Amino acid sequence: MRIGELAQKSGVSRDTIRFYERNGLITSTVGDSETNSYRNYKEDCLVWLQFFAGAREAGMSVADLRSIVEATAESCDREVARAVVQRKIEELRDRADQIGHVVSFLENTLSGSRSE
Amino acid sequence: MRIGELAQKSGVSRDTIRFYERNGLITSTVGDSETNSYRNYKEDCLVWLQFFAGAREAGMSVADLRSIVEATAESCDREVARAVVQRKIEELRDRADQIGHVVSFLENTLSGSRSE
DNA sequence: AAAAACAATAGACAATTGTCCACGGTTTGA
DNA sequence: TCAAACCGTGGACAATTGTCTATTGTTTTT
Numbered sequence: 001m002r003i004g005e006l007a008q009k010s011g012v013s014r015d016t017i018r019f020y021e022r023n024g025l026i027t028s029t030v031g032d033s034e035t036n037s038y039r040n041y042k043e044d045c046l047v048w049l050q051f052f053a054g055a056r057e058a059g060m061s062v063a064d065l066r067s068i069v070e071a072t073a074e075s076c077d078r079e080v081a082r083a084v085v086q087r088k089i090e091e092l093r094d095r096a097d098q099i100g101h102v103v104s105f106l107e108n109t110l111s112g113s114r115s116e
Numbered sequence: 117m118r119i120g121e122l123a124q125k126s127g128v129s130r131d132t133i134r135f136y137e138r139n140g141l142i143t144s145t146v147g148d149s150e151t152n153s154y155r156n157y158k159e160d161c162l163v164w165l166q167f168f169a170g171a172r173e174a175g176m177s178v179a180d181l182r183s184i185v186e187a188t189a190e191s192c193d194r195e196v197a198r199a200v201v202q203r204k205i206e207e208l209r210d211r212a213d214q215i216g217h218v219v220s221f222l223e224n225t226l227s228g229s230r231s232e
Numbered sequence: 233a234a235a236a237a238c239a240a241t242a243g244a245c246a247a248t249t250g251t252c253c254a255c256g257g258t259t260t261g262a
Numbered sequence: 263t264c265a266a267a268c269c270g271t272g273g274a275c276a277a278t279t280g281t282c283t284a285t286t287g288t289t290t291t292t
Contacts, residue, residue, distance in 0.1 A: 019281090037241095058218045082226055089223065098174040102170050103209065106184070106205050139249095152270090154268085177248075
């Protein structure tokens with residue numbers, strides 16, 4: 001798959017895909033053409049990109065994502081990957097709790113700030 | 117209360133407090149001294165700053181915070197404030213849901229990526 | 233074949249969210 | 263009184279996360 005198709009399918013812009021690639025979030029291979037230098041993306045990338053989009057919305061940084069990608073890469077120890085991902089899961093749960101507190105505060109603001 | 121005390125009590129740095137003030141998140145008054153131009157912060161600011169710290173961690177932007185502060189300011193209509201805050205609460209809940217999805221994905225990554 | 237769409241690369245630009253520094257003045261504690 | 267700690271201002275600097283543009287070349291469509 002070339003970048004345009006990937007962009008269209010994932011909803012992530014070409015520029016952003018390239019940005020992610022530069023930052024080690026995805027990798028591509030050079031195509032087999034002799035005449036161009038178009039890169040080739042696997043199905044795999046699409047899944048990751050969709051995850052990235054959600055994860056960024058959930059507040060994870062590109063650096064966080066890179067550490068997950070790296071940890072789950074073939075070369076790494078399964079247990080290491082497990083630990084890294086587990087850690088991120090806990091961070092996300094903390095963040096969700098944090099959101100809960102903020103929501104509570106806001107709800108108090110709503111009910112507590114009546115002028116009458 | 118002067119900025120140093122506020123910083124110490126809130127755990128937010130002086131520079132950040134000034135940054136927030138520049139961005140309309142808090143306000144201060146000029147002290148009554150004739151000789152200096154030290155600013156004066158009310159107890160109120162401390163509560164807000166603590167909220168800001170949590171809210172930033174929860175992923176709210178400074179712009180989000182400003183809109184909440186502005187909406188809840190005296191000058192604004194109660195109903196407007198209510199709507200703005202309610203909107204933010206919903207955004208936060210969406211974000212929490214989003215985190216849930218990401219966590220699920222990561223858990224699948226964990227259980228689904230065994231090499232055996 | 234010509235035009236339109238696509239690709240790679242490189243670098244400029246921008247918003248956000250702070251931090252740090254230097255300056256000159258003030259307050260406070262020893 | 264003298265140093266240390268504080269304050270305000272203004273601007274420089276930095277990381278993050280992209281977006282946009284220009285340039286050059288390729289592929290696809292008409």
